[in-house]
Amino acid sequence: MTEPVEKDHWLVRPTTIRWLWLGFIAVLILTVFAQLLFPAKGYFGVDGWLGFGAVFGFLACLAMVLVAKGLGLFLKRDQDYYQRHDAEPPTDD
Amino acid sequence: MTEFLPPALILLTGALLIGPLRGHWRTAVVLAAPLATLWAVWQIPDGVVATVTFLDYQIEPLEGSPLRRLFATIFALMTFTGGLYAFRQARAVELAAAYAYAAGAIGVCFAGDLITMFLYWELMALFSTLVVWCGGTPAARAAGIRYAIMHLLGGVILKVGIEGVVVHTGSIDIQPMLATDFDTWMILTGILINAAAPPVSAWLADAYPEASPTGSVFLSAFTTKTAVLALILLFPGEPVLIGVGLFMVMYGIIYALLENDARRILAYSIVNQVGFMVCAVGIGTQMALNGAAAHAFAHIIYKALLFMSAGVVIYRTGKSKCTDLGGLFRTMPVTAVCGIVGALAISGFPMTSGFTTKTMISQAAADESLMTVYLLLAAASAGVFLHAGIKFPWFVFFQKDSGLRPKDAPWNMAAAMGLFAALCLLIGIFPDVFYRFLPYTVDYEPYKIGKVVFYLQLLLFSGLAFFLLLPLMRRTLTISLDTDWLWRVMLYRAATAVQAGLSALGAGLHTRRLQWFAALRDRGGYHFGALATRKRAGVFSRTWSIGTTGLWIAVLLTAYLLVYVI
Numbered sequence: 001m002t003e004p005v006e007k008d009h010w011l012v013r014p015t016t017i018r019w020l021w022l023g024f025i026a027v028l029i030l031t032v033f034a035q036l037l038f039p040a041k042g043y044f045g046v047d048g049w050l051g052f053g054a055v056f057g058f059l060a061c062l063a064m065v066l067v068a069k070g071l072g073l074f075l076k077r078d079q080d081y082y083q084r085h086d087a088e089p090p091t092d093d
Numbered sequence: 094m095t096e097f098l099p100p101a102l103i104l105l106t107g108a109l110l111i112g113p114l115r116g117h118w119r120t121a122v123v124l125a126a127p128l129a130t131l132w133a134v135w136q137i138p139d140g141v142v143a144t145v146t147f148l149d150y151q152i153e154p155l156e157g158s159p160l161r162r163l164f165a166t167i168f169a170l171m172t173f174t175g176g177l178y179a180f181r182q183a184r185a186v187e188l189a190a191a192y193a194y195a196a197g198a199i200g201v202c203f204a205g206d207l208i209t210m211f212l213y214w215e216l217m218a219l220f221s222t223l224v225v226w227c228g229g230t231p232a233a234r235a236a237g238i239r240y241a242i243m244h245l246l247g248g249v250i251l252k253v254g255i256e257g258v259v260v261h262t263g264s265i266d267i268q269p270m271l272a273t274d275f276d277t278w279m280i281l282t283g284i285l286i287n288a289a290a291p292p293v294s295a296w297l298a299d300a301y302p303e304a305s306p307t308g309s310v311f312l313s314a315f316t317t318k319t320a321v322l323a324l325i326l327l328f329p330g331e332p333v334l335i336g337v338g339l340f341m342v343m344y345g346i347i348y349a350l351l352e353n354d355a356r357r358i359l360a361y362s363i364v365n366q367v368g369f370m371v372c373a374v375g376i377g378t379q380m381a382l383n384g385a386a387a388h389a390f391a392h393i394i395y396k397a398l399l400f401m402s403a404g405v406v407i408y409r410t411g412k413s414k415c416t417d418l419g420g421l422f423r424t425m426p427v428t429a430v431c432g433i434v435g436a437l438a439i440s441g442f443p444m445t446s447g448f449t450t451k452t453m454i455s456q457a458a459a460d461e462s463l464m465t466v467y468l469l470l471a472a473a474s475a476g477v478f479l480h481a482g483i484k485f486p487w488f489v490f491f492q493k494d495s496g497l498r499p500k501d502a503p504w505n506m507a508a509a510m511g512l513f514a515a516l517c518l519l520i521g522i523f524p525d526v527f528y529r530f531l532p533y534t535v536d537y538e539p540y541k542i543g544k545v546v547f548y549l550q551l552l553l554f555s556g557l558a559f560f561l562l563l564p565l566m567r568r569t570l571t572i573s574l575d576t577d578w579l580w581r582v583m584l585y586r587a588a589t590a591v592q593a594g595l596s597a598l599g600a601g602l603h604t605r606r607l608q609w610f611a612a613l614r615d616r617g618g619y620h621f622g623a624l625a626t627r628k629r630a631g632v633f634s635r636t637w638s639i640g641t642t643g644l645w646i647a648v649l650l651t652a653y654l655l656v657y658v659i
Contacts (some may be wrong), residue, residue, distance in 0.1 A: 001116060009423050012494070031549045038542040043459035043467065053471075053550030060472035061479050061558035064343075066566055068350035076351065076571040082581060 028054070097142050098157055100133040100165060101200035101213065104172065108192035111185055123180045123188060127173035130199065134165040141205050148263055153205025160386055160532035164397030165202040166423035167390045169197055171314045171397060178401055178509035179307035182408060184229075190223035191311040196313040202322060206265040207255045207280075210323070213252065214287075218244035221316055224308045225300050233303040234278065239577070240300035243286065243293060245317075251283025267326050268443045268610045272333060279330055288320035288371060289364045290337050295346055295577035297364055302356035306624060308403030309356055314393045317363060321370045321389050330377025335466060336464045338372025341365065342473040349480035350566065355403045355413050355489050359396070362439065362481040366392050369470065373454040376461060379533040387531055391446035391520055395438035398513040399485065402432030403553070405506050411497035415568045423503045429490040431510035438517040440482030440552060441474055446520035448548065449527070449539045456537060474548070475555040482552070483559045 010016055032051045042048025045057075106127025114122055137157035145152045172195040179188060197220060200213030225237035247640065257276030259265050272281045289297040301312045328334065330376070345365025350357045365386070373385035401574030405428045406421060407413050422429040434445070441447035451474065458467040520527045527533040560567075 008494075011422070012420075012491075014433045024553075025598070026551055031546060031553055034546045035543075035550075038546055041543055047468075047471075047547070051550065053547040054554040056468075056471065057208075057475040057551035057554040058558050060475045062562065064346055064349060064476050064479065065558070065562050066470075067280045068347045069565055070348060072351050072571075072573070075573040075575075077574055079353070079570050079572050081572060089295065 097155060098133045099143075100130045100137070100203065100619075101170070101196045103133055103170075104130045104192055104196035104199060106187045108196060111189040111192060111413045119185065120180055123176040123192075124173065126192065127169050127176060127254060128512075129196075130172070131166065131169035134169055134199070137162065137203060140323065147208070147574055150206070150208060152209055152265075152335055154200075154209050155203050156205030156267075157203065158532070159316065159530065160322070160325060160382075161202045163390060163530050164318070165199050165531065166200065166530075167393050168198045168315065171195070171311075171393050174509045174512055175311050175314070175397065176308075177512070178310055180508050181503060181505050183305065183307040185634055186342050187224060187227035188307055190220045190227065191308065192361055194220035194224060194311065194397035198319045198498050201319045205265065207258065207269060208265055210267060211248070211255055215248050217316060218248055221312060224312055225304050225636055227308050228304045231305065236300045238304040239581070240296055247283050248288040249283075249612075250279050250286065254281075254283055257430060268483075269329050270327055271331055272328065274570065276548060280335075283324045283338065284320050284327070285371075287316050287342070288324065288367055289317055289343060295575035297349065298352075298357050298360040298575070299577060301360045301363075306407040309360075310397050313359070313363060313396050317367045318389045318393055321367060321374070321385060324371065325372045325382055325385055326592070329374055329382055331375055334371050334375030335463075336375075338368045338370070338375055339466065339473075341368025341371060342370070342470070343476075346473065346476035346480050348573055349484070350573070351571075353571060354569050355406070355415060355416050355418065355485065356400065358415075358481065358485055359399050359403060362477065363396060365477060365480075366396065366439065367472070369451060369454055369473070369602065372466065372470070373457060376457050376463070376466070378457050378461060380453060380460060380526055380537065381530045382537060383533050383537075384450065384457050387450040387453060390527075391438070391517070392518050394513050395435045395446060395474075396518075398431060398510060398517065399437035399439065399481070401506065401510045401513070402428050402435060403485075403489070404495045405502040405510075406499075408506075409502075410497050412497075414494075414570075415488035416570060418489045418497070420490070421490035421497060421499065422490040423494075424498045425490070427507050428502050428510070429486065431507075431514045433486050434514040434517055436482045436486050438521070440478035441480075441484075441548065442552060443520065443540070443545050443548060444521045446517045449521055449524035452539055452544065452548070453537055471551060476504040477550050478555045479553045479559050484566075487559075528612030537553055542635030566590050595653070617642075 018068050032054050039048070042052070046052065099621040104126055107122050107130075110122045110126075111119055137155060139157050139159070140637075141153045141156045143153065145154060171193060175191065175195075176188065179191070194217055195212045198218035200216065201210055202211060202527040204210035218241070222237050222241040226234060227241050228234075228237075228344065254276050255265075257279060258270075261274075261276060270277050270280075272278045286293055297317070299311050324331075341364050345361045345363070345368060349361035349365065349447055352358045352361060370388050370392075373381040373388070375381075390531060403413070405419065405425070409425070410418070410421075412418055436443035438447045441451045455467055455470050455474075524539055526536070531643070619629070620633055
């Protein structure tokens with residue numbers, strides 16, 4: 001038996017991560033079907049549909065990440081950008 | 094004058110004492126002054142309790158109301174916890190500046206008239222600039238100057254508005270108004286600059302992350318939330334604020350998603366959270382104003398908690414970029430857990446303070462049948478979880494293993510974080526205890542099962558989106574341009590260009606003048622002799638024979654005689 005000298009933290013082992021994903025997916029499914037047990041009234045009709053929160057949340061995030069990514073093409077600059085463009089910092093210190 | 098001790102003066106005295114005192118005495122002042130202030134805050138009854146005559150004005154330096162006490166309470170609590178967090182690590186000048194800054198914020202809370210409000214407003218601008226400068230780096234110094242310019246400019250605009258209102262209405266009272274004319278627009282603009290509203294939101298993410306790890310904790314609390322209080326007092330129900338707030342909400346998310354620096358992510362999310370409050374003030378119903386005040390209270394706690402958590406990481410590792418960090422949960426469990434509590438609270442997870450306060454704002458939008466506003470706020474709640482709720486703890490404490498194994502937080506920093514983490518959970522689990530302190534009677538039940546299920550779906554599926562979209566969110570060594578590019582680069586370039594143009598013009602004129610003088614001297618010399626040579630000489634510099642000269646004299650005298658006779 002050759003054990004690795006130092007095992008990494010249990011939280012980052014592949015088996016743990018697999019279990020975390022399974023648990024996470026189970027919770028996701030549960031939250032959607034919880035709506036069958038406790039029907040949400042919704043303020044505007046549409047937000048009372050089954051899984052509205054889930055779909056809306058997911059799509060909102062997708063949209064925001066894509067918009068950020070798109071804007072990033074125009075707005076992102078090298079991290080030294082302003083050091084090169086600002087006035088020379090005073091050198092008396 | 095008054096039988097009540099002004100709370101702001103207690104804290105200001107504390108700030109003055111921090112400098113000269115040393116050792117345990119200083120620690121005692123740092124911890125006791127905010128508590129004494131808190132006590133004094135709760136001695137102020139409703140209504141105007143002090144008046145002073147200044148010039149022709151009735152100044153009201155102390156006016157109490159539940160709303161004012163609520164904000165003053167959280168400012169005092171924040172100062173205490175910030176002091177606890179910082180007193181062993183921060184320099185005395187930073188602590189003193191931060192306490193004077195907090196005193197300004199508490200002064201604004203109880204200001205009964207526009208003149209007092211303006212004075213404390215400027216006190217905040219001055220001492221918050223000092224706190225930024227205490228970052229101690231050339232970058233902090235430059236950011237502090239930009240910060241000061243922005244806030245002094247905001248102060249001037251506010252002052253112009255106040256003068257206008259005083260001249261045109263004759264009243265210096267703080268009372269609800271709407272932005273209908275030039276004066277009120279100026280006041281609104283001046284306040285919104287402090288709230289980091291567009292188009293100048295950039296000052297916040299520019300300055301706060303340059304302060305020291307302890308300084309940014311103080312900075313995160315006061316300026317923007319004082320602006321929210323001023324908006325509640327002066328502009329409740331101002332419709333333009335709904336749009337401004339929604340813009341801030343989305344701006345904060347997008348920029349935080351693009352950002353690599355952990356504290357800058359948190360700074361952008363301040364703009365995002367203040368956007369929720371500004372939007373609520375715009376809705377303007379009792380439910381909305383309660384929501385704005387409650388959310389400001391809760392926000393100060395969890396945002397300071399997040400900055401404390403990031404501050405410990407920077408204090409221990411000296412690094413603040415997501416690309417350099419990761420995997421710190423192994424050796425910093427306390428900091429990681431407190432950071433996660435703060436992150437859950439800012440995302441508005443059920444059982445945290447964010448849920449019991451932010452949903453009031455959504456409820457207010459739903460009550461007014463503002464469906465677009467409601468849905469945008471819901472989308473923004475999902476976005477908050479994405480950019481702050483998961484992104485911050487994930488990239489700092491988990492993600493890849495950066496190989497860093499720093500020690501956990503020093504005891505005082507851990508105690509401060511523990512206190513605020515507990516408050517996040519307390520307000521989340523026992524909201525009714527907290528609701529009693531809100532300005533209007535609360536008729537709101539946050540934990541309706543349908544609502545909890547909705548928010549759980551919203552947030553957990555945002556979490557799913559985060560992990561599925563991780564490849565799209567790879568951190569890069571970049572910053573993102575903002576409107577401050579206009580003055581940091583474009584205006585600078587324009588000024589440099591104008592300067593270069595003027596220098597070129599000056600140099601050109603100088604050369605031209607030299608050429609012109611040389612030519613003049615040359616012509617003069619040619620005509621009058623100095624530079625004349627035997628071969629090349631002007632009429633007057635030639636050598637004339639006596640006969641020709643005599644002839645010319647005769648001709649000229651004849652001409653003279655003729656002219657005289659005629």
